[in-house]
Amino acid sequence: xxxxxxxxxxxxxxxxxxxxxxxxxxxxxxxxxxxxxxxxxxxxxxxxxxxxxxxxxxxxxxxxxxxxxxxxxxxxxxxxxxxxxxxxxxxxxxxxxxxxxxxxxxxxxxxxxxxxxxxxxxxxxxxxxxxxxxxxxxxxxxxxxxxxxxxxxxxxxxxxxxxxxxxxxxxxxxxxxxxxxxxxxxxxxxx
Amino acid sequence: xxxxxxxxxxxxxxxxxxxxxxxxxxxxxxxxxxxxxxxxxxxxxxxxxxxxxxxxxxxxxxxxxxxxxxxxxxxxxxxxxxxxxxxxxxxxxxxxxxxxxxxxxxxxxxxxxxxxxxxxxxxxxxxxxxxxxxxxxxxxxxxxxxxxxxxxxxxxxxxxxxxxxxxxxxxxxxxxxxxxxxxxxxxxxxxxxxxxxxxxx
Numbered sequence: 565x566x567x568x569x570x571x572x573x574x575x576x577x578x579x580x581x582x583x584x585x586x587x588x589x590x591x592x593x594x595x596x597x598x599x600x601x602x603x604x605x606x607x608x609x610x611x612x613x614x615x616x617x618x619x620x621x622x623x624x625x626x627x628x629x630x631x632x633x634x635x636x637x638x639x640x641x642x643x644x645x646x647x648x649x650x651x652x653x654x655x656x657x658x659x660x661x662x663x664x665x666x667x668x669x670x671x672x673x674x675x676x677x678x679x680x681x682x683x684x685x686x687x688x689x690x691x692x693x694x695x696x697x698x699x700x701x702x703x704x705x706x707x708x709x710x711x712x713x714x715x716x717x718x719x720x721x722x723x724x725x726x727x728x729x730x731x732x733x734x735x736x737x738x739x740x741x742x743x744x745x746x747x748x749x750x751x752x753x754x755x
Numbered sequence: 756x757x758x759x760x761x762x763x764x765x766x767x768x769x770x771x772x773x774x775x776x777x778x779x780x781x782x783x784x785x786x787x788x789x790x791x792x793x794x795x796x797x798x799x800x801x802x803x804x805x806x807x808x809x810x811x812x813x814x815x816x817x818x819x820x821x822x823x824x825x826x827x828x829x830x831x832x833x834x835x836x837x838x839x840x841x842x843x844x845x846x847x848x849x850x851x852x853x854x855x856x857x858x859x860x861x862x863x864x865x866x867x868x869x870x871x872x873x874x875x876x877x878x879x880x881x882x883x884x885x886x887x888x889x890x891x892x893x894x895x896x897x898x899x900x901x902x903x904x905x906x907x908x909x910x911x912x913x914x915x916x917x918x919x920x921x922x923x924x925x926x927x928x929x930x931x932x933x934x935x936x937x938x939x940x941x942x943x944x945x946x947x948x949x950x951x952x953x954x955x956x
Contacts, residue, residue: 582829582830582833585829586822586825586826586829589822589825589826589829590822593818593821593822593825594818597811597813597821598809598810598811599809601809601811602808602809607811610811611821614821615821615824615825615828618825618829619825619828619829619832622829622832623832688800688803688804689804689805689806689807689808691804692801692804692805692808693808696805696808707805708808708809710770711770711802711805711808712805712808712809716770716771716772717767717770717772728772732763732766732767732770732772733763735766735767735770736762736763736766736767739766739769739798739801740762742801743794743797743798743801746797746801747797750797750800750801
């Protein structure tokens with residue numbers, strides 16, 4: 565296993581070493597795929613977009629200035645491509661509108677929900693996943709980067725191309741929307 | 756602190772983005788605000804439910820397949836933008852050399868090629884005479900002209916040498932006019948020695 569740090573591999577990839585870039589891709593493919601899958605909730609789209617993200621990064625690696633971490637740069641490409649993809653497909657229009665007072669039962673249960681795993685935490689995860697999928701795209705991207713991938717506000721800001729304050733505000737708004745959507749369910753199952 | 760500001764700080768605190776001072780002020784507000792405490796409790800449960808939120812649930816074989824396909828696409832991408840390899844260079848070199856030879860041949864044939872002249876083969880004296888006699892044939896005028904040329908050439912060859920001898924320099928008056936008195940005296944003395952008389956008079 566290649567133990568060289570990312571920045572060394574990036575420098576070699578910038579000089580045209582395909583193997584170095586392949587190693588970088590191996591290290592980060594799951595993160596990128598996970599982010600895109602969280603945005604699209606579709607494996608086929610996540611696969612296609614993830615491959616395109618790495619090809620785009622490979623073509624433009626010479627333009628990577630190294631001021632941020634390599635994975636942050638990858639995230640930025642991934643977020644931009646996914647947002648463009650969703651905009652092009654018009655999937656945002658097809659999504660159910662986000663109604664804060666809509667009872668959770670009216671949204672139907674997630675297809676991924678399995679009766680076998682119907683513990684309270686398992687159902688909560690399904691409910692949260694449904695609610696996150698219904699967030700506006702930019703809020704969803706921020707929420708996934710910070711709450712799912714564990715990026716700091718500063719790292720998420722670099723990945724999203726916005727300020728830390730914007731990330732903080734989006735997270736606040738996203739949580740308010742999720743809280744409103746899940747309020748009835750949370751009250752029903754109790755603390 | 757107002758509840759809206761407190762809710763923003765609760766969100767920041769969940770992300771680990773709240774400084775110590777602001778965190779203290781938030782805690783003071785929460786102690787006196789049950790609504791914000793309930794809000795924080797709800798967000799904490801949502802945060803717990805968000806764990807593994809976007810886990811695609813792929814098996815290791817799926818990741819390996821993803822990696823293989825990506826490496827294949829990277830290799831094709833590299834080949835597409837790679838400079839031409841040695842075989843391609845040789846092909847271009849041979850094509851270029853062939854074209855250069857062709858162009859040179861055309862230019863040579865059209866412009867530079869030396870024009871060949873059919874020089875007559877030199878004849879021996881006997882062959883020359885035989886050829887002339889053949890051409891004269893029965894033509895009396897040509898035969899007479901040929902005889903006259905022969906006679907003239909013989910006459911030229913037999914002309915006495917004295918006719919072509921240069922005039923002695925002493926007979927040239929310009930020679931004597933160009934001499935100084937000393938030179939004339941020297942010549943006179945030499946003639947006197949040679950001829951044994953008074954020399955120049």
